[in-house]
Amino acid sequence: MTVTRRRFLRAGGALVVSFSLPWEALAQSPDDLPARELDAWLAISTAGTVTAYCGKVELGTGVRTAFTQLIADELDIPVSQIELIMGDTALCPDQGPTVGSLSLRQGGPQVRQAAAEARRVLMAMASKHLAQPPAQLKVNDGLITSSNGTQISYAELIGGRRFRRKLQGRAPVKSESAFSQIGRSTPRIELPAKIFGTHEFVQNLRIPGMLHGRVLRGAHPNAVLETIDDSLLHTLEGVRVLRKGNFIGVVAPREEDAIRASRDIKITWTQVPRYATTHETADLLRSSPSADEVLIDRGNVDSALGTARELLEADYYVPHQMHASIGPSCAVADVRRDRATLWSATQTSFLTRNSIAALLELAPGNVRLIWSEGSGCYGHNGADDCTADAALLSQLARKPVRVQWMRHDEHRDEPKGAAMLMRVRGGLDAQGNVAAWHYQVWSPSHNGRPNAEGGNLLAGTQLGRSGHSFAFGAERNARCSYAFPHNRTILHLVKASPSLRVSSLRGLGSPQNTFANESFMDELAALARADPIEFRVRHLEDPRAIAVLQAVARLARWDSRASPRNSSVSEGRGVAFVHYDNLSTYVAVVVHVKVDRSTGAVRVPYVAVAHDCGLIVNPDGVRNQIEGNVIQAISRALLEEVRYDESGVTTLDWGSYQILRFSEVPQQIAIELLNRPETPMLGAGEGTTCPIGAAVANAIFDATGARLRAMPFTPERVLTAITRRQS
Amino acid sequence: MQRMSVTISVNGRQHVVSAAGETPLLYVLRNELRLNGPKFGCGLGQCGACTVHIGGMAVRVCIVPLSAVAAPVTTIEGLGTAERPHPLQTAFISEQAAQCGYCINGMIMAAAALLKQFKRPSDDAIRSVLDANLCRCGAHMRILRAIRKVADSSP
Numbered sequence: 114m115t116v117t118r119r120r121f122l123r124a125g126g127a128l129v130v131s132f133s134l135p136w137e138a139l140a141q142s143p144d145d146l147p148a149r150e151l152d153a154w155l156a157i158s159t160a161g162t163v164t165a166y167c168g169k170v171e172l173g174t175g176v177r178t179a180f181t182q183l184i185a186d187e188l189d190i191p192v193s194q195i196e197l198i199m200g201d202t203a204l205c206p207d208q209g210p211t212v213g214s215l216s217l218r219q220g221g222p223q224v225r226q227a228a229a230e231a232r233r234v235l236m237a238m239a240s241k242h243l244a245q246p247p248a249q250l251k252v253n254d255g256l257i258t259s260s261n262g263t264q265i266s267y268a269e270l271i272g273g274r275r276f277r278r279k280l281q282g283r284a285p286v287k288s289e290s291a292f293s294q295i296g297r298s299t300p301r302i303e304l305p306a307k308i309f310g311t312h313e314f315v316q317n318l319r320i321p322g323m324l325h326g327r328v329l330r331g332a333h334p335n336a337v338l339e340t341i342d343d344s345l346l347h348t349l350e351g352v353r354v355l356r357k358g359n360f361i362g363v364v365a366p367r368e369e370d371a372i373r374a375s376r377d378i379k380i381t382w383t384q385v386p387r388y389a390t391t392h393e394t395a396d397l398l399r400s401s402p403s404a405d406e407v408l409i410d411r412g413n414v415d416s417a418l419g420t421a422r423e424l425l426e427a428d429y430y431v432p433h434q435m436h437a438s439i440g441p442s443c444a445v446a447d448v449r450r451d452r453a454t455l456w457s458a459t460q461t462s463f464l465t466r467n468s469i470a471a472l473l474e475l476a477p478g479n480v481r482l483i484w485s486e487g488s489g490c491y492g493h494n495g496a497d498d499c500t501a502d503a504a505l506l507s508q509l510a511r512k513p514v515r516v517q518w519m520r521h522d523e524h525r526d527e528p529k530g531a532a533m534l535m536r537v538r539g540g541l542d543a544q545g546n547v548a549a550w551h552y553q554v555w556s557p558s559h560n561g562r563p564n565a566e567g568g569n570l571l572a573g574t575q576l577g578r579s580g581h582s583f584a585f586g587a588e589r590n591a592r593c594s595y596a597f598p599h600n601r602t603i604l605h606l607v608k609a610s611p612s613l614r615v616s617s618l619r620g621l622g623s624p625q626n627t628f629a630n631e632s633f634m635d636e637l638a639a640l641a642r643a644d645p646i647e648f649r650v651r652h653l654e655d656p657r658a659i660a661v662l663q664a665v666a667r668l669a670r671w672d673s674r675a676s677p678r679n680s681s682v683s684e685g686r687g688v689a690f691v692h693y694d695n696l697s698t699y700v701a702v703v704v705h706v707k708v709d710r711s712t713g714a715v716r717v718p719y720v721a722v723a724h725d726c727g728l729i730v731n732p733d734g735v736r737n738q739i740e741g742n743v744i745q746a747i748s749r750a751l752l753e754e755v756r757y758d759e760s761g762v763t764t765l766d767w768g769s770y771q772i773l774r775f776s777e778v779p780q781q782i783a784i785e786l787l788n789r790p791e792t793p794m795l796g797a798g799e800g801t802t803c804p805i806g807a808a809v810a811n812a813i814f815d816a817t818g819a820r821l822r823a824m825p826f827t828p829e830r831v832l833t834a835i836t837r838r839q840s
Numbered sequence: 841m842q843r844m845s846v847t848i849s850v851n852g853r854q855h856v857v858s859a860a861g862e863t864p865l866l867y868v869l870r871n872e873l874r875l876n877g878p879k880f881g882c883g884l885g886q887c888g889a890c891t892v893h894i895g896g897m898a899v900r901v902c903i904v905p906l907s908a909v910a911a912p913v914t915t916i917e918g919l920g921t922a923e924r925p926h927p928l929q930t931a932f933i934s935e936q937a938a939q940c941g942y943c944i945n946g947m948i949m950a951a952a953a954l955l956k957q958f959k960r961p962s963d964d965a966i967r968s969v970l971d972a973n974l975c976r977c978g979a980h981m982r983i984l985r986a987i988r989k990v991a992d993s994s995p
Contacts, residue, residue, distance in 0.1 A: 172940065173939040173940025173941065173942075173977055174939065175939075300933070300936060301936060301938075303941075304933060304936060304938055305922060305933055307938055307941030307944055308929050308933055308938065308941070308944055308948070309877075309917070309920065309921060309922055309925070309929060310875075310876065310877025310878075310915065310916035310917050310945055311876075311877070311917070312941060313876075314876070314879075314942065316876070316879065316880060317870075319874075348841065349841060368871055369841070369859065369860065369862075369863045369864070369867050370841065373841060437976050438942075438976060439881050439887060439889055439940075439942045439943050439974055439975065439976050440879060440880070440881060441880070441881075441882075486940075487940075487942075488940050488942030488943075488976075489940035489942065489976055489977045491976070520881075520883055520884055520886075733936055737936060737939060737979070737982070738939075740978055740979070740980075740981050740982070741939055741977045741978030741979065742978065744978030744980055744981075745977075745978050766882065766884055766886060767884070767886040767887055768886065772976060773978075774971045774974070775966075775967040775970040775971050775973070775980055776967045776968055776971045778978075778980040779981075782981055
């Protein structure tokens with residue numbers, strides 16, 4: 114391995130502290146900065162260009178551009194003069210995983226702070242140089258000018274040299290009146306390359322001497338390898354079968370030969386304990402071993418339910434759903450005797466590097482993971498498993514190996530979004546207000562990411578690795594935002610998924626919990642003969658929550674009345690709201706639907722979104738994310754369900770797992786951004802996904818009086834619900 | 841697998857490639873010719889990420905064997921460049937019509953073929969032609985706007 118920046122800095126006597134942040138930790142104070150040396154974040158060249166380093170990575174959501182804007186503003190350097198290196202374990206600070214809509218919320222303040230500190234240092238240097246107090250200096254485009262006209266550039270002050278300074282974490286950042294880049298819809302930096310077909314995705318990578326690999330697996334991660342018949346492989350040039358324990362793959366110099374070999378090799382696996390089927394999963398969630406967590410216990414729910422004027426109870430269910438990346442996972446690994454380089458589209462550079470190092474039995478410090486952009490992942494898809502596959506094959510082959518998962522690999526083996534079951538009981542008082550709310554949710558942890566022992570990786574499981582993982586995700590937005598006087602909210606944390614392998618999918622438990630919360634609120638509103646928006650606002654205390662609901666009402670020209678519409682026209686409108694993770698972005702959505710009563714088909718011609726994510730760095734970037742969340746969430750609400758039987762996952766391609774197509778997307782997505790520049794940045798990657806399911810169900814109810822409580826709202830289910838209501 | 845040596849025209853240039861006849865053209869373009877514009881999305885012809893033009897028509901080359909290529913091939917690299925962009929590429933950039941960008945090759949190549957055939961397609965026509973191109977990020981609205989922009993500006 115060539116000399117890395119870390120070694121360079123260490124050799125220079127500078128102390129570089131790099132540690133993993135706890136996942137949910139915010140950079141509440143600048144003391145949470147993962148790397149204390151300013152040189153770990155920024156370098157200025159002799160030409161005055163800036164190379165910045167960050168731990169967050171670009172997943173297609175616009176983080177690269179937003180971070181560059183933050184740095185550009187705090188440093189007073191044009192965006193075009195900044196190159197951002199992301200997610201390289203040898204070069205970049207560990208800002209923790211790129212997850213949870215946290216990039217701007219947690220990572221943004223850190224890069225801003227580093228840039229602001231660099232500017233302060235440079236101003237102090239210039240002050241000395243020009244013999245003028247800093248207050249007499251102005252900086253523009255990397256050029257510092259004093260009030261008497263003398264000038265010096267960043268390049269002249271420090272170009273090609275190190276800052277050699279620890280971050281104090283107290284440099285003031287710009288306020289709104291001074292913004293020049295922040296708040297602008299700066300065009301996405303890497304978009305032109307993507308549009309010209311020249312952008313370097315991880316799928317493009319080729320290393321001299323590289324082999325192409327394909328891994329063969331049984332239907333279940335714990336399947337045991339029984340027999341191998343490679344008799345058909347002799348016609349393929351240079352093909353090798355590589356095996357370690359239950360892990361088996363083929364490699365070949367030519368990609369098509371590796372693919373052919375993966376089809377011609379005949380492997381049998383043991384019969385595993387019978388796989389759960391799609392239909393059993395809800396019952397299995399309720400009956401599987403779980404640990405109870407009381408999330409809210411306010412007032413006396415049992416007593417309040419006992420004296421309620423009206424009572425309602427409902428069960429809601431969301432099945433396993435997929436990330437469904439268009440580009441199946443791909444990775445390249447070059448594993449030597451005592452060191453390795455991995456090229457991966459992972460969300461978790463340092464975590465995955467550590468996990469795969471354990472799998473390879475190499476010291477983590479000798480494994481470099483170079484993040485390389487993949488296709489959109491929307492959470493924990495097959496990226497890490499594919500990287501481990503490439504690493505293990507490379508170690509066995511003693512050559513660099515590229516593994517490209519096929520479509521069926523990604524569909525079958527990507528960790529899935531969790532299936533979740535929710536049960537809500539509620540009571541209305543004599544005034545028609547919610548007196549009591551009893552909420553229960555059954556779900557496993559949504560964290561299936563690689564752990565320090567090489568566990569959770571498919572290859573790790575095949576080699577007998579397990580290890581410990583923190584459990585989280587199921588509780589997300591289980592706590593509703595409403596101020597009910599009596600509320601008991603309980604999480605039944607299922608100890609192990611009784612069905613499919615699960616990890617984080619966009620929103621984690623929030624889309625499912627919000628589906629239940631916002632559907633049930635709607636059901637109570639209907640019971641109370643109240644307008645759904647007015648009913649929600651009545652029970653909210655948070656002004657920002659009320660503001661997004663009122664904004665979406667105006668935007669959508671919401672007509673105030675109770676649901677259902679009770680007319681022969683099969684059109685309806687529904688509303689839903691979320692305060693993402695109870696402390697992040699506020700989103701209110703209105704959805705219009707058209708229901709075909711003869712087929713049960715549902716169309717969504719119009720969606721309105723009011724979105725408050727605090728300080729907005731790039732408005733068009735936020736709009737792009739909102740549109741994407743809306744479309745993906747409509748797809749999850751209407752179409753998506755992973756299916757599986759005793760043999761394993763059966764939805765293995767786009768024919769069997771449908772996602773929303775051009776003919777089905779809305780005609781219009783109207784968006785109102787509530788910009789609050791005086792408040793922290795909250796992020797836009799996930800929030801809008803969460804309320805869409807309920808809004809669609811609420812709109813179907815408004816149109817037909819039929820209530821859908823299980824996703825997806827397929828035509829068959831809608832038709833059944835309509836028929837049931839009529840009878 | 842028996843390799844054959846063939847000459848194919850790609851982006852206006854003749855290339856001699858050596859691969860088994862059944863090799864999907866996608867792998868030849870990416871691995872032999874280092875043209876990474878067309879993407880591997882499914883290998884099943886279902887998603888459109890691999891779309892190129894063969895003889896001017898939009899074709900999914902993850903399922904077209906090398907031996908069946910009998911007309912000039914144009915990939916997105918041949919459709920337009922930063923120096924000489926295709927009008928669709930200019931429109932996609934101005935509309936910021938992408939998120940991760942992985943599906944965009946297919947979108948542009950399908951739209952380019954559509955606009956060659958129909959000067960002013962309706963919105964419904966555009967949607968129905970693109971129905972077989974998948975985007976998971978949800979950039980549909982912008983993609984439609986970009987295509988609409990070019991369709992409306994054609995003489």
